Amino acid sequence: MWTVPKPKYRTGSCDEGEIAVNIGGVRVVLFGDVLTRYPESRLAELLNCSTQNHEVISSLCDDFDPGRKEFYFDRDPDAFKCIIDVYYFGEIHIKPGICPICFIKEMEFWKIDQAVLDECCKSYLSEKEEELTEIANKVKVILEDLEVDRCITRTQRCQRFMWRLMEKPGSSRSARVIAIASFFSVLVSAVVMCVGTIPELQVADPEGKLVEHPILVAIETACMSWFTAEYLLRLASAPNKLHFALSFMNVVDFMAIVPFYVVLSLTYFGTSSMMELSNVQQAVQALRIMRIARIFKLARHSSGLQTLTYALKSSLKELGLLLMYMSVGIFVFSALAYTMEQNHPETLFRSIPQSFWWAIITMTTVGYGDIYPKTTLGKCNAAVSFLCGVIAIALPIHPIINNFVVFYNKQRVLETAAKHEVELMELKSGRGARRKSAEAAAE
Template sequence: MEPGLASEPTRSMDASAEQSLPEPGSQDSVAGDDIEIVVNVGGVRQVLYGDLLSQYPETRLAELINCLAGGYDTIFSLCDDYDPGKREFYFDRDPDAFKCVIEVYYFGEVHMKKGICPICFKNEMDFWKVDLKFLDDCCKSHLSEKREELEEIARRVQLILDDLGVDAAEGRWRRCQKCVWKFLEKPESSCPARVVAVLSFLLILVSSVVMCMGTIPELQVVDSEGNRVEHPTLENVETACIGWFTLEYLLRLFSSPNKLHFALSFMNIVDVLAILPFYVSLTLTHLGARMMELTNVQQAVQALRIMRIARIFKLARHSSGLQTLTYALKRSFKELGLLLMYLAVGIFVFSALGYTMEQSHPETLFKSIPQSFWWAIITMTTVGYGDIYPKTTLGKLNAAISFLCGVIAIALPIHPIINNFVRYYNKQRVLETAAKHELELMELNSSSAESKPGGSRSDLDTLPPEPAAREGPSWGSRLKLSHSDTFIPLLTEEKHHRTRLQSCK
């Protein structure tokens, strides 16, 4: 049992040494370091002492020491209820969170218990007036992560609300832009939008297949100058696909709310790289021959046609799996860096050893250490083309060791990368579900509010009415219904929707 903390007041002291709380407003209502404070938080009774609480006088519990001198008005400004007979303060708060918060008086820091929502715990710390600087760094990371999730949910809900809402002040041109943007960027908004998204996906596949088939000699034709070129049918198919990609890009650029952000987005840069080579090649073919030699034009066109492989990355726009994989690789830069470092060290060591051990053989294939790098790379990555191989016993032993080390080095970062992939994928599903849940709660709250004047009254109707002079919802009175609930403040600035984030639990 920790000193100063007990479920029941079990510490026995002399009457002269122990000072209990006097009556509110009496002349004996003075502060003392040995005063006994009895609090009841969510049904759990705690006994604290003035010398312990006075370490942090700005906290709510420390203010209880001097609150009796101000009478009942001061008392009820700090707690929910007070029993003069038992001289006990009552708080309708989370007892589990309170047990974590009072650690600051004993250890000077606060640790958040596992299973408590970080946002709810922050609200508890704010209520008890304990500064967040006392929260341990490991717990602050969980709080920051939960804040990011709330911001992401708020952003998704706000986007959905913007799509559903119609602003009468907007002009026809602006409404047209929003409709086009919603039609092209959000396939789930309507059935025609989904059809267009599927058609765009199929055209990406068709254009990629046509690009590959154009390199088959049997499908090529000979032009007037004796050069083999793509079949005209394949060129027509590619032209149609490029026309669709160009129209799609221009419409999305036209309807984008932020043109600069749209142009600098990675996926939109990929779109430009996918369609730009076609027009540059077309320009060089028809106009470049007048300004440069025909051979140089053909070489430039061939180089640009290779850039058409960028259109395969357009599939990431329509595939959440590819987007998740990209995010997992971005979050795994540290693990990938370790992999490259291990391989680089192993390649240098084993190539030098292989070169040294193979010099005694008259028909050695290891002519130099830089040439041995190629052998070490294909050996450690378990490829093994067989163009360079050891012939001595020591060289073969060195090759076996390098092979095993390569397998271990490559397998090490696989687990963190897979974990990042699964974590991000599950997080996206949770955020999507939470956003839908928020919308359902908002719709339920709005429908219940509309049914109050003429329908049956619920238990919430017994609450005191909101002040008429105050605009917008009163968050303080509504949140007092449940201290464990949270709301998304980002949605309260303009839309004034109250939400309860049950998913954070």
């Protein structure tokens, strides 16, 4: 069986056809025939160059000992242990504890193509690159909040100030007060919508129909005026108005505001004959129900709700499996229940589609009791169905919770890293300014 010779970690001079390199104090002797497998790499170039050509050698390494024929590199020895694997095994694995971004720089220094990275390391690297991109974006947002550009016009300065005031609660105390006011406005509006449906708190209109109390209507109008002004100010100050209008949360805000004005126009500006039409009245009721969309505005002010939303997005595969398991179980157990119960004289299972409802409430362990089996086989089928339902629901819960925890911790780490990056940039800029002032004083 043919074995590949390993690199030698030893002292002393190297033999003919070998090359000795010192990586951060770790001396390694490499075989020349192995290095020639990647002739364009830095080590292969050192092997082929003449030891008398000091200019070429100095461009390839940090130092050279002609007596021992040893090349010195001020690089990370742990990363180099991964680098030399490509010469012996044809692929590279990034060892735990090594920063993948720094390792890529090491590969570029040693002139090794990234294509030799193993697939698992490529996915790990792409994940880290995405994290760095997110950190860069967060740093960019923080710097935009901190910078004061003196070259912009007064209109642009006012637009930027209004954007920070409405969209950046952490930028100032006024912005934080506006965010809190918007949060409580959403809560008050939701409470008013619920309380307004209580019959004891409703009043009769001239036609004798029960409508919302005038005080609740006034509070609702005040909240909607606040939502409208907030949306218009944010739209007017948005840097990219098209992107702002098509954003999901802004679409929710728009859908929560529009029904109020549509109902208002139909109620006060429509003709009496138009309002008597049943389809118009149904449309008004449907638009009133759309007011529940404003509760989703809470997600704008809650990082926990946003994290939950992103965690659910990343768990679509698990949720799809859950729906698939439940769908198969509903179909199987409803068909079995119908078959087992159809010969009973007082059966409640009239058809398989009608049995779907029984299967749903049984597998989810709700059990309203409006439909239930009366035969022994039917009861056994029901017992198996809710046991399978419990198992099917419990299976994807752990991955979903794990995705939530991972995403939440990741966001906290990224925010902390972005703040540290900004602090480091401020320190560097402060040192640079002091250095320039010192040089100017010296001159």
